[in-house]
Amino acid sequence: MQDKSKIGEILSTLDKDLPQALDRLMEFLRIPSVSTDPAHKDDVRQAAEWLTAELTAMGFDASVRDTPGHPMVVAHSPKGTRRPLLFYGHYDVQPVDPLNLWQRPPFEPEIQDLPEGKVIRGRGAADDKGQLMTFVEAFRAWKTVHGELPTDLVLLFEGEEESGSPSLRPFLRDNADELRAGIAMICDTSMYSDGRPAITTQLRGLYGEEIILRAADRDLHSGSFGGLAANPIQVLVNALSTVKDADGRITLPGFYDGVEELSNELRSDWEDLGFDAGDFLSRVGLKHPIGEKGRTGLEMVWNRPTFEINGISGGYTGEGFKTVLPAEARAKVSFRLTGTQDPDAIRDAFRAHVRDALPEDCSVEFHPHGGSPGSRMDISDPAFAAAKTALSEEWNREAAYIGAGGSIPIAGDFKEILGMDSMLIGFGRDDDRIHSPNEKYDLESFARGARSWARILAALA
Template sequence: MADNSKIDEVLSTLDENLPQSLDRLMEFLRIPSISTDPAYKDRVRQAADWLCAELASLGFEASVRDTPGHPMVVAHSQKGDRRPALFYGHYDVQPVDPLELWDRPPFEPEIQDTPNGKVIRGRGSSDDKGQLMTFVEAARAWKEIHGSLPSDLVLLFEGEEESGSPSLRPFLRENAAELRAGIAMICDTSLYADGRPAITTQLRGLYGDEIILRGADRDLHSGGFGGLAANPLQVLVDILSGIKDADGRITLPGFYDGVEELTEELRADWEALGFDAGEFLSRVGLKHPIGERGRTGLEMVWNRPTFEINGITGGYTGEGFKTVLPAEARAKVSFRLTGAQNPGKIRDSFRAYVRARVPADCAVEFQDHGASPASRMDISDPAFAAAKAALTEEWGREAAYIGAGGSIPIAGDFKEILGMDTMLIGFARDDDRIHSPNEKYDLESFAKGARSWVRILAALS
């Protein structure tokens, strides 16, 4: 546990300066740094310059680094013999469409009163400018009181996260010696569902593919050809339906190679969360869990691989009715991967499975939609226990090690390219409406998030 005498004054200063911290965040949020739209290229650069100037004002050695796309912001604190840590966030934001569903202009942020407390309303407030600034404000308070930070830091802020991070991996490789640290920290995650602080220690990987199955040289009348000619849509449905068995397990040969069971420590942490799968589903109008038999709800969404059909098309889908055998059928599918599953081997197995079941009169092709492996962090690293204790102290509730069903590829990139594990610590909530109209970030998340980073920085020292 960190020495509280070293951080109490920092925490008090942070609390006293909260209005000024919010003013800075509001200024940052007003910059429409939409990375996916070329029309906003200059505004993305403006956000990078703004962030660089803020860090330089705190004594960081900060610079804006050009890439083939949007720039990176890189900053260093004092360089000493202490184990450095790398902190990552992104300053770009999602587009705002549909604009008519916003209650106020998305780049005119404000503090609002809601039945659940005060919130910061505006695009980027939660994803990821508000989260990023919790760390910057924690560093500011440390510098104001002690003149330096308790830990050596490397900061990396990206401007392309919301557009697929095309420049990130090349940048990491080209600057590996400069960026490599003892541990990485990412703030682009959430509290647990009930507001309990958490460290995400594992992420599922992802492999996406598209199948195009073709039969006759044109759509056929089902009265003249039905029952005789191959129907690509029927063939495709039959193939896809066989990929899961009655117990919810995936039937592809070798699919479960590399899938790992939970450690006893993680299993105990997850059981203590009291997750109710039925209640979770009730939030989206469902109530009956399905999935792999014999697995808990959290195992199914955090620690087990999946196969999902994300979209399927073929034949006539317009108004009215048209009795045809379609000439072509398409399906988009995805696999969430866990443990040490190899995305390339899963792709090969899946495509071989499909090809083996395509009739002689049909032809199949595939369109790759990307792949990334799962990430699992080594929580035996003392940094994890130190950060967990710091979060527990700040929030007054035992912090948990949790998983995430989605994918954050940069965590895997840090492991693969820089050789370091990542602590994913964030303070967003499930109702923050990220990527949607009326995005918000709880004022409590911002204030206590900054206080949490003060404690974590002290603990890591």
């Protein structure tokens, strides 16, 4: 249990200061820091400068750091001898298209009173400005009450996350000694679907590939050549269909090297979540789970690797009918990776599998897309148990260790380049509409998110 005398006044300060904290967030949200659009280059820098000014006013040594792309914001608390914590978030946002689907201008945020509660509406409210500001407001309350923070902090706020983070890995390498800390805190995640506070302890990696398969030098009449000439679509679908067997397992040699089974602690945590795969699928118009036999639903989406065909094309697909053998077929595929699976080894195995399926008259070319391994955090570090307890006390329900089926490459980058684990704690909800029109962030998520970080700081000090 946390020392109530230590944290109580800080929580009261956060509650009292909530209107001012919302004013600051609204000011931040009005900056259209769209990193993918060159027209917003100055806006992205304005957001970086806004953050730097806020942190400087709170006593941090903060600066805007230029990169070949958009700038980073780096800040340090006064250096002491305590185990430092690194806090990461991003201040850039997604484009707003299609604009006509927004109920109000995306960069004119407001608090809306909905039947299910108050929400903060605007681009970046949940991804990631609102989440990032839960950090900042927790730091502010600590400084207001005690005049200092309970431990040493390093802050890294990025301006390119929504455009693929091209400058991040070089920046981490060039500034590793400055940024390295005991553990990293990442706020760009969500609570569990039932509103339970959660710490994401593992993420799947990703490897993608586009395949272009060619045969004849032109489209062929199927009456004249069908049955004699190679059909690239048929060859391609044959190759892709044998990547999985009838039990949902992937057949590539060595594919499961590095895949780890769940620990007993995580298995127990996940069972307690009461996940119903059928109910989960019903939200998207489906009923019956498929996939790897002998695995639970949460195992399949969080802890097992996958192979998916994301798109396939070739031949004539317009109105009417055209009986041809196409000269070319294309597919885009992706693998989600877990444990210590090696994306490069899997790429080599997949390409060899496709090449082995080719008739002599066919050729193939490959275009890679991404290649990041999965991440699994060491929850034996006492910091995880301390943070879990702090979250449970704030939300009045037991926090959970969860996984994520998607990829957050920064966690892997911190592990690989800075040699430290990450604790992924966010307060987003499934219905926040991130990357879509009418993005929102629950007011409760913002207010209790800041309170949660205040408690976590106390627990980890």
